[in-house]
Amino acid sequence: xxxxxxxxxxxxxxxxxxxxxxxxxxxxxxxxxxxxxxxxxxxxxxxxxxxxxxxxxxxxxxxxxxxxxxxxxxxxxxxxxxxxxxxxxxxxxxxxxxxxxxxxxxxxxxxxxx
Amino acid sequence: xxxxxxxxxxxxxxxxxxxxxxxxxxxxxxxxxxxxxxxxxxxxxxxxxxxxxxxxxxxxxxxxxxxxxxxxxxxxxxxxxxxxxxxxxxxxxxxxxxxxxxxxxxxxxxxxxxxx
Numbered sequence: 001x002x003x004x005x006x007x008x009x010x011x012x013x014x015x016x017x018x019x020x021x022x023x024x025x026x027x028x029x030x031x032x033x034x035x036x037x038x039x040x041x042x043x044x045x046x047x048x049x050x051x052x053x054x055x056x057x058x059x060x061x062x063x064x065x066x067x068x069x070x071x072x073x074x075x076x077x078x079x080x081x082x083x084x085x086x087x088x089x090x091x092x093x094x095x096x097x098x099x100x101x102x103x104x105x106x107x108x109x110x111x112x113x114x
Numbered sequence: 115x116x117x118x119x120x121x122x123x124x125x126x127x128x129x130x131x132x133x134x135x136x137x138x139x140x141x142x143x144x145x146x147x148x149x150x151x152x153x154x155x156x157x158x159x160x161x162x163x164x165x166x167x168x169x170x171x172x173x174x175x176x177x178x179x180x181x182x183x184x185x186x187x188x189x190x191x192x193x194x195x196x197x198x199x200x201x202x203x204x205x206x207x208x209x210x211x212x213x214x215x216x217x218x219x220x221x222x223x224x225x226x227x228x229x230x
Contacts, residue, residue, distance in 0.1 A: 032217055043118075043206055044157075044221040051217050090156065094217075101147075102219055104157045
C-alpha cells in the first residue's frame, strides 16, 4: 500500500520569499514521486518527478524537490515566490511499475501576498 | 508529453439524467484513467480504462454508475449515470505515456459537472 501526507492545507508566503511545501510518503516498495500544480479552473500540470535517478529533482517554473529516503519525504521548494505561483499543489506517489496507480495527497493551497 | 482534451468542459444537468464525457489524447498511450475531484478535495481514482476490455474500477465505484469505454489507444468516454447532486464534481481524464515517458501521467483540463 502507498500513501502521501501533505502537511498544511494552506500555505501563505510573501512575494520573493522561499516556498516550502511538505510531502511525506509511505510505500512498501521503492516509490516514484510527483508534484502537480492545479491553477484555478484548470487541470493538473506535472511540475516534476522522481523516478530513482538523482535525488534532487528540478522541475518547471523554478521548482525543485529532494527525495530523502531516510525521512520518507519529498518536499517542494522554490527560492523566490512569484504571484503567479498561487495555486493548489498535489504530491503523488506510485510504485515502481508502469501498471501502478497514482495516489494523491490532499493538496496544499499556496497563497502569495505582496 | 501527451496533450489531453475533454468534452464538455462543463455542464449543468438535472438529477436522474446521464452525461457522457469524452477524452481524446494526441498520441497513443498505454494507460488511461478517470478521476473525480469533489469541490475542494483531492483526486480520487474512479477506474482504469482498458483498451478493448472492461474497465477496472476502484473500491466504491461501479460500472452501472460509471460505465467507461476505450475503443482505441487514444480515446475514452466516461458516463455518469442517473445523476444526483452528490455527483457534482470535476471529472478528469488522465493518460500515461510510453517509452521514456511511461512514468509520467498527464491530465486533461477536466469536466465541471453540476447536478441540480
